[in-house]
Amino acid sequence: MTGKAKTWAWCLGTVAVVLGATVVYQKSFEVFSDAHAAVAPSNETAPLQAFPTQVMGGITTPSVATDTVDAKGRPVALACSNCHAVREPNRHTASGTDLDTFHQGLSYQHGGLTCLSCHHSENYDRLRLADGTQLAYERSMDLCAQCHGPQHRDYQAGSHGGMTGYWDLNQGPRERNHCLVCHDPHFPSYPPMMPVFPPKDAGHPKTSHATHSNH
């Protein structure tokens, strides 16, 4: 090839690579925006992806265990509404120490919220959104999202709460943890981490704290 032809071939090659990269970038962006739909409220239609995004560790309606067993020997659990349908709701309760007749010992520290900010006063088998709507426990992430928009957005974008699996849902499935896998709704501050040894500095082994201890 002459010098000129080489330059042309090089230019064409570069253009092709740039175009290709653009297509790949746009493609990944489409997948990225579909990922938002995958964890958005469930009344939206499912995205057209080969594999799903699965949220691990969701919850179902809680109940209160009792010491009684039924005729088949299975422990009897009481639905929350069993007692609460006949009890006047207490809108002021906002701490574990307020509870002296039942639910004693509940460790509770969540931004000074009253219990009935989240539990529905007319139906204790449901959660409550700010506008008063009842919300099934299965949809509890919508409750967290309502007050923690930035973290929920980060979560949807994959930068809060972690994820495993595939970015490209056409290649394979993706798993995410529910907020409640890491945060207790009553005591949501993340538990302190176990301290670990600092990384060894290969260049200056003598200054590494981890190697000092036995001398």
Ligand code: HEC
């Ligand atoms: C055996 C009866 C019983 C069951 C079952 C029960 N509760 Fe309660 N609950 C009580 C009593 C009694 C209080 C008041 C405690 C106090 O203030 O000392 C209370 C208080 C509460 C409060 C504080 C607000 C208020 O109205 O007093 C919340 C929230 C609550 N319960 C949620 C639940 C949930 C959720 C469940 C189901 C997992 C449940 N309860 C099951 C008896 C019950």
Ligand code: HEC
């Ligand atoms: C930020 C929202 C929120 C607030 C505020 C809140 N709860 Fe809950 N509560 C939940 C969720 C979500 C669950 C279900 C947890 C699960 O199943 O893992 C739950 C579960 C419960 C349960 C049944 C399971 C258990 O932990 O014993 C009781 C009882 C309860 N809440 C009582 C209360 C009381 C009493 C208060 C106030 C002192 C309160 N909650 C405040 C969200 C909340």
Ligand code: HEC
């Ligand atoms: C009604 C509003 C409301 C709801 C619903 C709510 N939160 Fe909160 N949350 C708060 C407030 C207020 C704080 C305190 C913020 C502060 O101190 O700056 C807080 C604090 C937190 C923190 C930080 C705690 C700390 O001490 O570091 C976490 C984590 C958290 N919430 C998780 C959740 C999760 C998970 C849910 C869903 C079960 C939820 N929240 C539902 C209002 C809410």
Ligand code: HEC
């Ligand atoms: C895999 C575990 C994990 C999951 C899942 C998770 N978080 Fe967190 N979250 C954390 C950690 C770790 C922190 C930082 C705690 C700290 O700095 O003390 C945090 C901090 C927070 C805070 C405090 C403000 C901040 O940014 O420091 C809020 C609010 C919060 N998370 C809400 C949520 C909500 C809402 C969800 C679900 C949409 C969620 N988290 C899912 C681990 C998780």
